[in-house]
Amino acid sequence: MGLRLRVSRQTLAVLDRLLDQPxxxxxxxxxxxQTELASGTLYPILMRLEKAGWLQTKWEEAPVAGRPPRHxxxxxxxxxxxxxxxLRAAQSSKFWKxxxxxx
Amino acid sequence: VIVAKRGSSLLYRVAVRxxxxxxxxxxxxSREWGTAVLGEMGEIAxxxxxxxxxxxxxxxxxxxxxxxxxxxxxxxxxRRVSGxxxxxxxxxxxxxxxxxxxxxxxxxxxxxxxxxxxxxxxARTVEASWRGYAPSSGDRQDLEALAAKAEKENDSRxxxxxxxxxxxxxxxxxxxxxxxxxxxxxxxxxxxxxxxCCGLDTRPTAERVKKLKSYDPENAxxxxxxxxVEGEPLIEKNMGVKGGLARxxxxxxxxxxxxxxxxxxxALRAPKYDNYYQQRQELMREGWKKTPDLSPAxxxxxxxxxxxxxxxxxxxxxxLRVKQALQAAAGANVxxxxxxxGDVTGLGQKMIASRTAPxxxxxxxxxxxxxxxxxxxxxxxxxxxxxxxxVVAQLREVETKTKERTHAYLARREGIERGLRRKALVLELxxxxxLLLATAIGLSLLWLEISAVREWKSGGWRRRAVCGLxxxxxxxxxxxxxxxxxxxxxxxxxxxxxxSGELGQPKVLALFWEFCRLGAASPAxxxxxxxxxxxxxxxxxxxxxxxxxxxxxxxxxxxTKNT
Numbered sequence: 001m002g003l004r005l006r007v008s009r010q011t012l013a014v015l016d017r018l019l020d021q022p023x024x025x026x027x028x029x030x031x032x033x034q035t036e037l038a039s040g041t042l043y044p045i046l047m048r049l050e051k052a053g054w055l056q057t058k059w060e061e062a063p064v065a066g067r068p069p070r071h072x073x074x075x076x077x078x079x080x081x082x083x084x085x086x087l088r089a090a091q092s093s094k095f096w097k098x099x100x101x102x103x
Numbered sequence: 104v105i106v107a108k109r110g111s112s113l114l115y116r117v118a119v120r121x122x123x124x125x126x127x128x129x130x131x132x133s134r135e136w137g138t139a140v141l142g143e144m145g146e147i148a149x150x151x152x153x154x155x156x157x158x159x160x161x162x163x164x165x166x167x168x169x170x171x172x173x174x175x176x177x178x179x180x181x182r183r184v185s186g187x188x189x190x191x192x193x194x195x196x197x198x199x200x201x202x203x204x205x206x207x208x209x210x211x212x213x214x215x216x217x218x219x220x221x222x223x224x225x226a227r228t229v230e231a232s233w234r235g236y237a238p239s240s241g242d243r244q245d246l247e248a249l250a251a252k253a254e255k256e257n258d259s260r261x262x263x264x265x266x267x268x269x270x271x272x273x274x275x276x277x278x279x280x281x282x283x284x285x286x287x288x289x290x291x292x293x294x295x296x297x298x299x300c301c302g303l304d305t306r307p308t309a310e311r312v313k314k315l316k317s318y319d320p321e322n323a324x325x326x327x328x329x330x331x332v333e334g335e336p337l338i339e340k341n342m343g344v345k346g347g348l349a350r351x352x353x354x355x356x357x358x359x360x361x362x363x364x365x366x367x368x369x370a371l372r373a374p375k376y377d378n379y380y381q382q383r384q385e386l387m388r389e390g391w392k393k394t395p396d397l398s399p400a401x402x403x404x405x406x407x408x409x410x411x412x413x414x415x416x417x418x419x420x421x422x423l424r425v426k427q428a429l430q431a432a433a434g435a436n437v438x439x440x441x442x443x444x445g446d447v448t449g450l451g452q453k454m455i456a457s458r459t460a461p462x463x464x465x466x467x468x469x470x471x472x473x474x475x476x477x478x479x480x481x482x483x484x485x486x487x488x489x490x491x492x493x494v495v496a497q498l499r500e501v502e503t504k505t506k507e508r509t510h511a512y513l514a515r516r517e518g519i520e521r522g523l524r525r526k527a528l529v530l531e532l533x534x535x536x537x538l539l540l541a542t543a544i545g546l547s548l549l550w551l552e553i554s555a556v557r558e559w560k561s562g563g564w565r566r567r568a569v570c571g572l573x574x575x576x577x578x579x580x581x582x583x584x585x586x587x588x589x590x591x592x593x594x595x596x597x598x599x600x601x602x603s604g605e606l607g608q609p610k611v612l613a614l615f616w617e618f619c620r621l622g623a624a625s626p627a628x629x630x631x632x633x634x635x636x637x638x639x640x641x642x643x644x645x646x647x648x649x650x651x652x653x654x655x656x657x658x659x660x661x662x663t664k665n666t
Contacts, residue, residue, distance in 0.1 A: 039159030
């Protein structure tokens, strides 16, 4: 199913955040702040995850009139399973470790 | 709070507007991601963070545009990325077989070939030959720029080079003056440029001739230039309505002109003859070497505008002197007569010894012959048989040399021309063919792209022909460009040898004829010769044959649609 992804440290950081509250919908700006990734890095990762079939997206109407709608993201069931495996593999090979929880 | 913090910020407003614009032109396929980036901007409190967010969004936009462009390049010409909208059924339009990328790569190879130094030179040479080597306004601008740079750097020799190659008389004189002001050793330029062959009037003024006389008082050429300036109005006066010259009247008029006689007399008595050919070639080489990209039209002007003495005036004066000598001998003043004839043969000998152009050597031999005939008449009239026999022997020698040199010159010219004829024809033909192909390909590309944007319903044999041209035209253009450059190689080699000073005088003549032959093979002159007419007819017939065959092939090859 989908494409085989080259999983970079940045991708792993995004997967980690998406798995934090796996059933919740996440916003792009919040993900960017949590992972400290710029929009120019974050969105290509999200685009690749979506293209690979791991990511679900939806549009959410803005609460304030006149503002554009917001795009929300979460991993689907297959995506979550795959993400956990990738994170485990990356941690065991010491390629990546989760960021310490901010106080 | 967020709205109040950022609302008045110019930075924030610029970031949002830029992002909105990017989304409005975002490639359709990934536009939702642009909208997603824009949607988050309402949540960003800090203007700087908004700018940083928008900058990232802009990078995303550029990636999307690049991806769309690459996808577009992978499709054949005339197909859009949103190609699924186009009908792909049996009645849909035909498209070329190869992608835009393949077409672009081949065309880029052609452009690269023609932008290489030799390609540029070949294109400029052929283009100049089509204009009959008449320098264009662009050539004049190049020379002006060259002169301005030389003026700034006090480069007298480059200014002298511009003076020799500039096509307009007044400007050429100005540059000659500037060159001479910086380096008086370049005064010879005043006597070196005289270009009746190009329809230019570059006769030096009296003031410049005066300077030339004080610069090189022992040179016959200086006085011949002066006499030529003096005698020119008399030639024009005696030129008939139909272009015929009243020679007898001209001789009489010239003989009456004391200034002309004085200069001719000084020329005959001058210790040396030098038409500054060597200095001129040296300066031309030097200038061309420094500016190899200069238009061949400018080089041709410089090459063809070298000064030659007026054969008509020299012969007229020689005849006058021989006549005076015979009169002196008849009046028992043999010593004076011999001295006068000695002046005539002396100038002839100096011209032969100067080793310049064949024209001057033949002119020198002509003077020798006239003088010796004078001696012969005098010695025979006085019964000095032994001296008369010596003169007859010398006359025979002169006649033999004249025949040999005329024959050698004509044979050499014929040989060079024969060698150049095929080369020039191939070069000119491939240039014309390349130009026609490039135009046809350009128009075909344009037509296919416009028909895609405007969604024209086009089909039939015309569309098939255009698709075929877009598929195979670039390769054909690459081949003709290669043949074009290949056939220019020997000419480029002659140019290079000239610039590096490896060419001897006969080879310089080859360069001269190289230009002439290229000019003769140019489209403007093309139909003049029966040989060319047959060639053109053959090319046309081959063209029709190729068209018929291609048409037949394409009817099958493009019958099935590209889906």
